[in-house]
Amino acid sequence: MSKTVVRPSRSDAGLGQLRLAFVEARPVVQVIFLIRFCAAALLAAPDLGPARLPRLLAMATAWFATTWVIYLINGIADVAADRLNGSRRPIAQGLLPINAATRIAAALVIVALALAALVSPLALVVVVLMLAVGWFYSFGRWPAKNHMPAF
Secondary structure: OOOOOOOOOHHHHHHHHHHHHHHHOOHHHHHHHHHHHHHHHHHHOOOOOOOOHHHHHHHHHHHHHHHHHHHHHHHHHOHHHHHHOOOOOHHHHOOOOHHHHHHHHHHHHHHHHHHHHHHOHHHHHHHHHHHHHHHHHHOOOOOHHHOOOOO
């Protein structure tokens, strides 16, 4: 009796990698970032009406993509240390290849920048600054995470 091997299609593999990238970004932390964003939006514009909802949703999605990118690049930067520490995160375990995580992060950067640019120039500046802080925290010659008290 022969066994049939079922391989996932390319799209199934892509969705699986996207799911693993989200797990890498710590879903609970992402929800906390979105709650903070919503709280700030409501404090800044308590009279939020239906006319402002599309911009709010666009910026919330841009912010979500931004924070997701930051956690992905941190996982990429920390892969060696995470493997030594026995981390159960997808990149450290080799379940999410670094090149796949990098491609997903690049796509999320494009989404974040495009949506923020649609919202306003200030929104774009805020997203760029957040991405820069995330990058400099994890990468570069002297990552900020290695030079900050309590890290």
